[in-house]
Structures are given as C-alpha cells and as structure tokens.
Amino acid sequence: MDHTERLHELGLRVTRQRLAVLRFLETTPHSSADTVASGVRDELPEVSMQSVYNVLNDLTALGMLRRFTPPGSAALHETRVDDNHHHAVCMTCGRIEDVECAVGHAPCLSPSDTHGMNIQIADVVYQGVCASCRESAHATEGGASGAQPRESVA
C-alpha cells in the first residue's frame, strides 16, 4: 500500500510534507528530526522544523512510523513498523544497524515477573562495537583499555 492510500485510511490529509517525510525515511531509516528536515528540504525547501516534528509525532502516534532513542542522542525514526526488530548502536562511531528479533515474534522476551504490569512493547537497544571500529581500534591501540564509549554520534 502506498503512503497516500495509508494516510487516507487513517483519516489524515495527504500533504506534501507528510509524503516527503515518509519518502525520505523509506530511503534513510534511523533519522533524527534534524536529518529528516535537511533531507526533506532537498525536495521541499520550505518545510519548517515544527512541521517535521508534527509529522513525526502524528505518524508515530498512529503507527505509520516507529521511533526509538539510543542513549545520548536524539530520537530516531523509521518506517519499518510491522516486524519486531531491534537496534544495535556502535558505541564508537554511532552507526546503527537493524537486528532481527532473535527469539521469534512479539515482545521477543517474556519477563518472568512484571509486578502485574501488562507488557505490550519491548524496546531493545544493543550496544557494541562495529566491525570497522574494531579494526581501526586494533590498528591504533597500543594496549589501552579499549575504545572510549562517549564519542559524539556521527
């Protein structure tokens, strides 16, 4: 189903801003509001930051987008909403990869005791070091305790 159709289905107006955001995120998942704004402006130079926030919030609330927030950076957005996939963040370079759900579908985890809380979503963020960062670390490293975890995210 294309975006126009889906927006209609949800009772939303089909605006250029919404289409542009959706189209951009289709190509460039894991984007912050800022990134979305710059990307969208290539095709629609006039969009305001506020509109980007509006669109991201509205579409996330209605389930057309998914949002997650890696530690220490802004919220990121993507159009993959139907599968239960997770995310891995490289602690060195900030790169983000999708991770298929290891345990099957659904919450993917079954917390033994939840104090009576009715779990609906499991948001999982793995942190690690990606292959290329591991290499450059080896190259540089003189025996230090490892890559420093608190670099800015690219």
Place this chain on the structure above:
Amino acid sequence: MDHTERLHELGLRVTRQRLAVLRFLETTPHSSADTVASGVRDELPEVSMQSVYNVLNDLTALGMLRRFTPPGSAALHETRVDDNHHHAVCMTCGRIEDVECAVGHAPCLSPSDTHGMNIQIADVVYQGVCASCRESAHATEGGASGAQPRESVA
C-alpha cells in the same frame, strides 16, 4: 563494600557530593538528575546542578552507576549495576519497575553476530500498563479504545 571504599578503589576522591548522590540513589533508584539534586539537597543544601551531573556522569562512566533513558523522559540512574536487569515503564503513569532478566545472565539475548557488530550491552525497556492504571482505566472507560499512551510522565 561501602561507597567510600569503592570510590577509593577507583582512584576517585571521596567527596560529600558523591557520597550523598550514592546514598540517595540507593534509597531512590530510577531517579533523574533533577530528582537526585532535590533529594541530595535535603542533606547537603548547597550542591549545584552541575555537580550532580558531574557525579552522575563520572560514576556512570566508571560503572558505579547505571543509566537508562525511557522514551520521552530524562535519563534515570540507579546503583544496581552488577545484575543484568531490565526496566518496565508504565505508559500511562510513568511508573518504573525493575524486571529480572528472563533468559539468565549476560546480554540476555543472543544476536551474537549482527552485521559484524560485537554486542556488549543489551538495554531493554518494556512498555506496558501497570496494574493500578489498568484498574482505573476499567473504572473510567466507557468503551474507548484504551489508555492513551502519550501522557506526561509523572
């Protein structure tokens, strides 16, 4: 081992600010920097916000504290660092509960290889509705589609 000892071990000075923060978080886990500041000021009225941030950052970096960021709110801190437990956030009232790791120890999940990324930490945040919110929802509800997920976090 008490806090003084542990700080020494890490080569850090034992300051009243650090001890106060640690003591406070022992009693009140899942606290934001703001909450920590007010709490600490009960016993040490002069602490600056900046110091609280310093302490939280330093001790988190050295592994004496753990930090996590539930979607849509400030970073929270706790002293439980050695077990691999997760968190459940009530989408309605914002309450947070600890959740024991269901699958055993360690990363708790095994996407051992993910695009060559070497996973070291799995941060899991469950979102759901806690028992008391479910009750009050039932009480109020006239057949609406359910509790609204985007309320402010208490």
Place this chain on the structure above:
DNA sequence: TGCCCTATCTTGACTTCATCAAAATAGGGA
C-alpha cells in the same frame, strides 16, 4: 468546477535537559 471548513503548516517564543569554561574550594598524599 469552485467554495468553504478546518486540518495542517509556519513563525517565533519558550521549556527542559544537558554541556562547556573558568574561578573557587577542598580531598588527601608527603
């Protein structure tokens, strides 16, 4: 097709969370 209503967008001010820098303070080893 054209009109009109209102959802959506724009502009601009403002909050919250957090970091940076420089001067003042206070651990703790000698």
Place this chain on the structure above:
DNA sequence: TCCCTATTTTGATGAAGTCAAGATAGGGCA
C-alpha cells in the same frame, strides 16, 4: 600542616523538542 590538583560552583551556552496563534491549503460538497 602544606600544597597540588581533582572536584565543585557559578554562569553562559547549546541541543532537542513543545506551545500558541495566525496563515495556508487539503478535500468534501454544492
């Protein structure tokens, strides 16, 4: 006890995101 420097304080600054009011433009209907 003295002195060095790690920490803390003070004050400015930055990033991410929200709020509110007026302007614009989807799209249902005549």
